[in-house]
Amino acid sequence: MLRPTSLRPAFRSRAVCSTRFASTGSNPQLDAAQKKAQEVLSSTQQTATKAFESAKKIAGPLGETAGKYLASTMKSAGPLGERAGKLMGRYKEPVLYNFAVFREIAKQVYRAEGLSPPSSIDVVRSAYRTMWTNATSKAFWQNAINNGEVAKLGIYALEAYGIFKIGEMVGRRSIVGYNLD
Template sequence: MLRPSSFRAALRSRVARPTRFASTGSNPQLEAAQKKAQEVLSSTQQTATKALESAKKLAGPLGETAGKYLASATKSAGPLGERAGKLMGAYKEPVFYNFAVFREIVKQVYRAEGLSPPSSVDAVQSAYRTIWTNATSKVFWQKAINNREIARLGVYAVEAYGIFKIGEMVGRRSIVGYKLE
């Protein structure tokens, strides 16, 4: 028969001891990543400052007024930004680094593809007008079937539907159905 004291000793011996990882020691890879993140952040700030100055010069008096409003907004968001940075704690630097990397990738794609926003409202209207006339034209669909373009159009339709469904899933935070309570 087991005594309570021997039973407690047996339980203590079976409990797994948590291992403690050294968190105060220096990690050269972590320090290098932090240094790189700081460099990217400073270069981003410098680039933004230069872009703001060039935008002010291009826009003339209107740009100077917009710059004043932007500077006042930056000053007013300063303490809020500081508090948000403190709330993020140790995650602040990796988040800034990953955001900077994402921004650079988007910038490279933007330049490589030669992307630009539409220059006027007429350009947007003409693009949608062309899509509408093609979608409602019997000749367009007959030509697409004869040239076997219908497969390409079908793939585009499936992609659009898939993106729509993914957006629905994100919106309702569930893959199937809504969470009712």
Template structure:
């Protein structure tokens, strides 16, 4: 059996190297592709502009307020923001890109699910009142057990407990116990 290091020179010698020559004349296929790319770019810009304008109309005063806050945050970051960007070095672009992608996904989910903050305090009160009524009602629990929904409620309870515990760990900045120095 041959050693791998003795095989490499043999493989390299069999590889045919080709030389690429630059074209000197005009290439009609290249010109057509460039024109199509320019057309796609212009239509994409127009579509993006229309989408941005419609989003501003839909958002109404909330969108204008958010735009003002974003502009003021950009101004207030000023030198500190620039320093943070310099500290990130080559990671700045991927981090900003991933943040932008995350932001767009959250927007899409927000729109698709029809999410919105509660319109009034009464809506929040009625939701909690319903939960409390169900939690203290014996008929509700009998129905849940007979339907087999108790397993789903148990999973929800474990999720809520887990999220609570993760929040505690983040608050303590430690997994076990509090740091007492």
């Protein structure tokens, strides 16, 4: 009877070891793919830069103020700020690209839903007054129970509580308790 350990050398000798070596000649397909990748990268960088500039323009004075604030922060941080900028350098393009995509999606949702900021402080006050009136009204709660709206309100409350708890965990950088060391 053969022991399993005695078969190991036999399996090793039969195993096919495929080793790939880089070719010394040029591969036209590889060269074309690398050239295309470089073109895509440069166009993405240009698009991201344009998107960042347009985002600053769309944001108006606030966007330009934020850009100036970031630049002054980098300068005032001195060598540390320059070093952080260099460390961020690789990620600048993807971050700007993702920002541009988010901006376009938000713009489409804003237009499709017909959203707009409140026109005056009275609109905000009336909204909060209505919420407070509903929360303290016995008739509202009776109607919510009869219509089954309590379940929906409970889910909203649970979502708000969950988001609050996640924020706490992020803030203390720990799931349970604070580091007291």
